Amino acid sequence: MKRLALCIVIGLVAIAGCARESSGPRRLRFAVIPKALDIPVFNYAKVGAERAAAELGNVDIIWRGPERADELRQKEIVESFITQRVDGIAISVLNADFLTSTIDRAVDAGIPVVTWDSDAPSSKRLAFYGVDDFRSGQIMGEEADRLLGGKGTIAIITSLGAANLRRRLEGVQSALAKSPGLKIVETYDIKEDPVRCAEIIATGTNRYPDLGAWISVGGWPVFTRNALAAVDPARTKVISFDTIPPAPEILKSGKAQVLLGQKYFGWGSEPVKLLNDIVAGRRPPNRIIDSGVDIVTPQNVDQYLEQWARLERGK
Amino acid sequence: MKRLWRTRELSTVAILALEVIVFTWYLWPDRGRGHPFLNAGNGLLILKYSSIYGIAAIGAAIVIISGGIDLAPGAVIAVTSVITGYCFVERGWPLPASVGAGLLTGALAGAVSSLLIVRVGLPPFIATLGVMGIARGVAFIITEARYYDLSRSIPPGSHMLGVPIDWIAPVTMVAAGLVFQVLMKRFQWGRAVFAIGGNETAAVYTGIAVGRIKTSVYVVAGLLASVSGIVLAVAQGQGKADLATGYELDIIASAVVGGASLAGGRGSVIGAVLGALVFGVLRNALPQIPGATFYDRLIVGLVVIVIVVLDQVLVRHER
Numbered sequence: 001m002k003r004l005a006l007c008i009v010i011g012l013v014a015i016a017g018c019a020r021e022s023s024g025p026r027r028l029r030f031a032v033i034p035k036a037l038d039i040p041v042f043n044y045a046k047v048g049a050e051r052a053a054a055e056l057g058n059v060d061i062i063w064r065g066p067e068r069a070d071e072l073r074q075k076e077i078v079e080s081f082i083t084q085r086v087d088g089i090a091i092s093v094l095n096a097d098f099l100t101s102t103i104d105r106a107v108d109a110g111i112p113v114v115t116w117d118s119d120a121p122s123s124k125r126l127a128f129y130g131v132d133d134f135r136s137g138q139i140m141g142e143e144a145d146r147l148l149g150g151k152g153t154i155a156i157i158t159s160l161g162a163a164n165l166r167r168r169l170e171g172v173q174s175a176l177a178k179s180p181g182l183k184i185v186e187t188y189d190i191k192e193d194p195v196r197c198a199e200i201i202a203t204g205t206n207r208y209p210d211l212g213a214w215i216s217v218g219g220w221p222v223f224t225r226n227a228l229a230a231v232d233p234a235r236t237k238v239i240s241f242d243t244i245p246p247a248p249e250i251l252k253s254g255k256a257q258v259l260l261g262q263k264y265f266g267w268g269s270e271p272v273k274l275l276n277d278i279v280a281g282r283r284p285p286n287r288i289i290d291s292g293v294d295i296v297t298p299q300n301v302d303q304y305l306e307q308w309a310r311l312e313r314g315k
Numbered sequence: 316m317k318r319l320w321r322t323r324e325l326s327t328v329a330i331l332a333l334e335v336i337v338f339t340w341y342l343w344p345d346r347g348r349g350h351p352f353l354n355a356g357n358g359l360l361i362l363k364y365s366s367i368y369g370i371a372a373i374g375a376a377i378v379i380i381s382g383g384i385d386l387a388p389g390a391v392i393a394v395t396s397v398i399t400g401y402c403f404v405e406r407g408w409p410l411p412a413s414v415g416a417g418l419l420t421g422a423l424a425g426a427v428s429s430l431l432i433v434r435v436g437l438p439p440f441i442a443t444l445g446v447m448g449i450a451r452g453v454a455f456i457i458t459e460a461r462y463y464d465l466s467r468s469i470p471p472g473s474h475m476l477g478v479p480i481d482w483i484a485p486v487t488m489v490a491a492g493l494v495f496q497v498l499m500k501r502f503q504w505g506r507a508v509f510a511i512g513g514n515e516t517a518a519v520y521t522g523i524a525v526g527r528i529k530t531s532v533y534v535v536a537g538l539l540a541s542v543s544g545i546v547l548a549v550a551q552g553q554g555k556a557d558l559a560t561g562y563e564l565d566i567i568a569s570a571v572v573g574g575a576s577l578a579g580g581r582g583s584v585i586g587a588v589l590g591a592l593v594f595g596v597l598r599n600a601l602p603q604i605p606g607a608t609f610y611d612r613l614i615v616g617l618v619v620i621v622i623v624v625l626d627q628v629l630v631r632h633e634r
Binding site: 203 | 342349356360367451455461462466550555556557598602608609
């Protein structure tokens with residue numbers, strides 16, 4: 001009797017499954033994986049991905065990432081999506097060397113993979129959407145040179161580990177090397193800890209009271225108003241990555257002079273559209289899609305804020 | 316015995332003094348420049364950031380003295396900052412009510428830990444490991460990777476109850492240190508905590524309400540971790556789920572460096588505060604040495620080992 005009941009249940013489930021399969025065009029399931037769930041900028045990528053999915057109509061987004069920047073956890077997540085046989089994976093890669101073989105395995109299994117924000121250039125990924133990190137770093141160095149008139153001391157803030165931050169750091173160093181009057185007094189590793197960032201800025205300001213500029217290759221100093229409290233803008237300039245709120249307000253208050261913004265909503269929307277095209281048989285003409293950076297200064301911050309408000313409203 | 320306790324705290328003071336002397340000498344400035352390490356502003360900086368660890372380390376020391384361990388303070392700090400930020404920024408509650416909600420969160424986390432330890436009989440390591448995951452998880456669920464910007468309403472340089480916000484954390488740490496030092500040394504509750512940590516069976520036979528005391532210990536530890544969370548949220552201007560990641564180990568290390576024995580029955584609240592300052596000085600001074608930023612993990616690890624080994628030698632010598 002029990003066996004008969006089990007057969008009936010299995011049969012009903014199978015019929016229900018078939019009915020669902022045949023009820024309309026197949027919906028695509030794309031996994032979108034940020035570097036970590038605890039980094040505020042990625043929240044905009046999630047919104048962008050969901051908007052793109054809604055626009056396309058036949059796409060479901062699975063947003064999943066490691067709680068913290070943990071490359072092993074990210075690898076496990078990618079592997080789970082290979083097992084689930086999703087229709088595409090869009091990932092911001094924590095450690096390119098570590099994830100290359102996993103990305104290759106996904107592509108070999110017939111799952112298209114595109115990278116965004118942080119690339120795995122040696123992998124078989126089909127496209128990358130994001131900024132040119134080395135060039136972005138160079139822009140930061142050039143802006144420091146402009147603000148300091150080619151003469152002064154600079155302290156850099158970074159976090160060891162992520163490949164894109166390393167490329168930005170190399171870009172900053174290469175640009176500053178062209179100006180003999182500029183000297184890097186220290187490169188600080190804040191270990192992805194925003195509290196440590198505030199502490200380092202206060203300590204560094206104390207150590208180097210005549211510091212010309214802080215350059216941060218990540219957005220930690222401008223994610224809160226308090227991190228730059230110790231900095232005197234009359235003496236020390238601040239050039240930082242990222243423009244999400246409250247960064248533009250901090251710039252308007254005079255505590256920061258240059259911010260480099262990325263296409264936060266685009267991180268989510270563009271890879272989803274790319275995956276949709278790839279599944280439909282349309283490969284992107286170029287594998288590297290440079291999103292470009294927004295250089296936000298006191299001169300254009302109001303314009304940027306208007307543009308941001310439009311993006312938030314989904315326009 | 317009394318002399319031994321005094322010696323232990325003094326040995327932490329001696330290590331702290333040694334650090335200050337070494338860094339004062341090493342970072343001595345060129346003629347005409349102010350000392351980058353030995354100045355009042357930097358002293359406040361060390362106190363401000365050490366307090367985040369120090370307040371929670373008081374709770375950690377009490378738990379360790381009772382023979383337990385608490386792995387949850389880092390996560391409790393984060394969830395408190397999130398709850399306080401949520402109530403204050405999202406719900407528009409007044410600050411005292413938001414702070415009250417934050418404190419309640421910490422006490423609740425401590426109560427859950429104690430329930431699992433006292434009633435269910437789980438080892439403290441497992442119980443607090445679970446609470447650590449739950450607290451961090453709740454913080455993530457509430458924020459969904461966003462953060463609450465407290466700095467809009469409490470900008471840097473503002474005052475609360477007439478106290479500059481930079482001073483709130485150090486004042487709280489010193490006040491909590493003194494209160495719990497007195498409670499541990501002069502009150503029956505403190506003596507019961509030492510007795511349970513020294514020999515729990517003997518404590519039962521002497522009529523100590525072990526379950527009740529243990530419950531109060533974890534609730535106090537949770538409450539103190541939430542106080543850390545609140546001072547961090549105010550100092551950092553954020554309520555954020557990933558704040559204080561990994562701080563539990565620094566907090567436990569502060570208590571241990573301050574003389575708390577992981578075997579229980581031994582330790583000091585003031586020692587834990589001093590332990591937090593030992594790490595605070597290192598965190599502050601090492602980045603001032605060019606190139607040392609990449610070595611600080613290594614140096615902090617070595618310092619922990621050296622201090623605890625010295626401590627062991629001292630204990631043997633005293634015996």
